Amino acid sequence: MPAIAVSTTINDDTVEFLCQPDETLLDVLRNRLGLMGAKEGCGTGDCGACSAIVDGRVVCSCLVLGAEAEGRTIETIEGMANGNELHPLQRKFIEHAALQCGICTPGFLMAAKALLEVNPDPTETEIRFWLAGNLCRCTGYDKIVRAVQDAAAEMRGETA
Amino acid sequence: MRYERPQTIEDATALMAGAEANAFVLAGGTDLLVRMQSDAFEADLIVDIKAISGFDAITQTEDGFVIGAAVPSAALSEDAALVAAWPGVVEAANLIGSTQIQGRCTIVGNLCNASPAADSVPALVAADARAQIAGPAGTREVAIADVPTGPGKVSLSKGEIIEAVLLPKPEPRTADAYLRFIPRTEMDIAVVGAAVNLSLGDDGTISAARVALGAVAPKVLLVEEAAEALIGSNLDEAALEALAVACSNASNPIDDKRGTVEYRKEVAGVLARRAAQTAYARAGEN
Ligand SMILES: Cc1cc2nc3c(=O)[nH]c(=O)nc-3n(C[C@H](O)[C@H](O)[C@H](O)COP(=O)(O)OP(=O)(O)OC[C@H]3O[C@@H](n4cnc5c(N)ncnc54)[C@H](O)[C@@H]3O)c2cc1C
Ligand code: FES
Ligand code: FES
Numbered sequence: 001m002p003a004i005a006v007s008t009t010i011n012d013d014t015v016e017f018l019c020q021p022d023e024t025l026l027d028v029l030r031n032r033l034g035l036m037g038a039k040e041g042c043g044t045g046d047c048g049a050c051s052a053i054v055d056g057r058v059v060c061s062c063l064v065l066g067a068e069a070e071g072r073t074i075e076t077i078e079g080m081a082n083g084n085e086l087h088p089l090q091r092k093f094i095e096h097a098a099l100q101c102g103i104c105t106p107g108f109l110m111a112a113k114a115l116l117e118v119n120p121d122p123t124e125t126e127i128r129f130w131l132a133g134n135l136c137r138c139t140g141y142d143k144i145v146r147a148v149q150d151a152a153a154e155m156r157g158e159t160a
Numbered sequence: 161m162r163y164e165r166p167q168t169i170e171d172a173t174a175l176m177a178g179a180e181a182n183a184f185v186l187a188g189g190t191d192l193l194v195r196m197q198s199d200a201f202e203a204d205l206i207v208d209i210k211a212i213s214g215f216d217a218i219t220q221t222e223d224g225f226v227i228g229a230a231v232p233s234a235a236l237s238e239d240a241a242l243v244a245a246w247p248g249v250v251e252a253a254n255l256i257g258s259t260q261i262q263g264r265c266t267i268v269g270n271l272c273n274a275s276p277a278a279d280s281v282p283a284l285v286a287a288d289a290r291a292q293i294a295g296p297a298g299t300r301e302v303a304i305a306d307v308p309t310g311p312g313k314v315s316l317s318k319g320e321i322i323e324a325v326l327l328p329k330p331e332p333r334t335a336d337a338y339l340r341f342i343p344r345t346e347m348d349i350a351v352v353g354a355a356v357n358l359s360l361g362d363d364g365t366i367s368a369a370r371v372a373l374g375a376v377a378p379k380v381l382l383v384e385e386a387a388e389a390l391i392g393s394n395l396d397e398a399a400l401e402a403l404a405v406a407c408s409n410a411s412n413p414i415d416d417k418r419g420t421v422e423y424r425k426e427v428a429g430v431l432a433r434r435a436a437q438t439a440y441a442r443a444g445e446n
Contacts, residue, residue, distance in 0.1 A: 001161060004163060021161045021162060021163035021206065022161050022163075022196060022203070024193070043197055044194045044197060045190055045193075045194060045257065045258075045260070045261060046347070048258065048260055051260055054263075057232065057234060057263030057264075058259060058260055058263055059260050059263045059264050060260045060261070060264075062193070063189050063190055063193040063194065063260075063261075063264065064189065064193070064264070065163065065186075065189070065193070065206075065208075067163045067165075067208075068165075068189075068208060068210070070165070111259060111260070114259070115259075129346060130259050131259070132258050132259070132345075132346035132347055133257065133258020133259050133260045133261065133346075133347060134258075
């Protein structure tokens with residue numbers, strides 16, 4: 001199969017890569033670009049561990065072809081912190097112990113970031129529904145929900 | 161396998177028409193990419209329709225709404241005019257999968273995947289929506305219910321691509337609603353889905369109705385007897401009971417671990433009742 005040349009923007013950098021026509025964006029990120037934050041839990045859209053933001057919408061990168069990245073703007077977990085300064089969501093996940101093995105965490109963080117961009121003050125129900133496509137085998141979800149609520153409050157300037 | 165991203169519908173249909181075998185249209189990919197993971201799946205050509213101009217737009221016209229074939233479900237709920245006109249269609253499309261799936265999945269993909277349990281399809285049928293189809297021989301329009309012919313099968317000919325879903329402009333005091341039953345609260349396949357679209361006359365009686373069911377037959381059902389049970393009524397108990405009986409009788413579901421035949425027939429009636437009540441209340445507010 002002839003490889004396809006793709007030019008895209010990932011975490012504010014222009015990135016060019018070659019991929020096979022049937023290769024997923026998740027495989028491109030991990031295997032070709034060394035961006036190992038997105039994880040493959042299922043490969044079929046059920047677990048959300050591969051979540052990335054494409055043109056402002058959070059999607060499962062396992063259900064996107066690498067070739068589809070052409071001309072798009074992609075955000076991955078690697079672009080979330082500002083240098084050494086963690087994003088409030090990342091900090092609150094640590095403070096609330098909202099992770100154990102960590103496999104699901106990059107996906108939860110990307111999905112939660114997308115939520116707070118459209119809804120800075122979500123209710124617990126809204127958080128749980130928004131994150132329903134992210135599965136976690138370890139935490140039992142409560143700590144994740146608290147961490148998102150706390151980060152949202154901080155980002156709204158309500159707590160220190 | 162070849163991946164193509166044509167810029168025009170003419171190029172897209174020509175690619176599909178010229179393909180030797182195993183050519184697939186790619187919209188949101190939430191069905192197609194899952195199928196691609198299976199070893200049994202073979203594709204020679206993938207035609208990505210998302211770069212075709214106008215395909216990502218929702219347009220309001222004199223006749224209603226034109227929803228392009230590449231519009232993701234999430235965008236439907238962001239269009240206030242569409243939500244006001246067709247709340248049932250939007251709520252059905254918003255039940256598909258998770259936030260991540262919503263960001264990609266399309267109602268045309270939901271229709272063309274032809275699952276009997278597809279959530280947006282009963283709502284589109286109840287709304288009397290039509291599919292605008294482009295092909296090598298020009299364009300044509302068909303009723304949504306005529307697109308799927310059975311599980312996984314559609315009536316499109318070689319080279320044909322659905323360009324858009326056309327939703328009519330609702331009559332005054334018209335509203336729709338969609339409900340599905342799943343054993344979980346999110347992320348599951350409908351055991352039964354029911355959509356009701358109805359209009360009220362000046363005196364508040366129901367002057368027109370369309371009732372459609374999903375997941376209870378090989379393809380979506382438009383249940384005429386159920387609509388007749390509603391028309392002329394004020395949605396009193398007798399009308400609701402006649403609606404439920406008509407829906408249960410029309411259902412011809414399968415028996416599986418998700419629900420027995422008897423259970424699915426019963427649930428079809430219950431959901432139709434509740435969807436009718438929601439649509440009736442919404443129509444009264446219009
Ligand atoms: C985790 C998960 C959860 C899901 N949950 C639900 C659910 O709750 N309810 C539900 O109904 N579905 C569900 N689905 C199935 C799927 O998301 C929907 O059917 C979706 O609407 C498909 O749209 P798409 O744009 O992604 O289609 P694609 O995968 O791009 O295409 C689907 C099929 O339609 C064909 N096609 C697409 N567009 C056109 C066109 N314009 N003309 C001709 N043919 C076309 C494709 O070739 C393919 O065969 C789920 C899927 C996943 C992965
Ligand atoms: S790996 Fe993509 S959703 Fe599970
Ligand atoms: S922390 Fe282990 S899966 Fe979520």
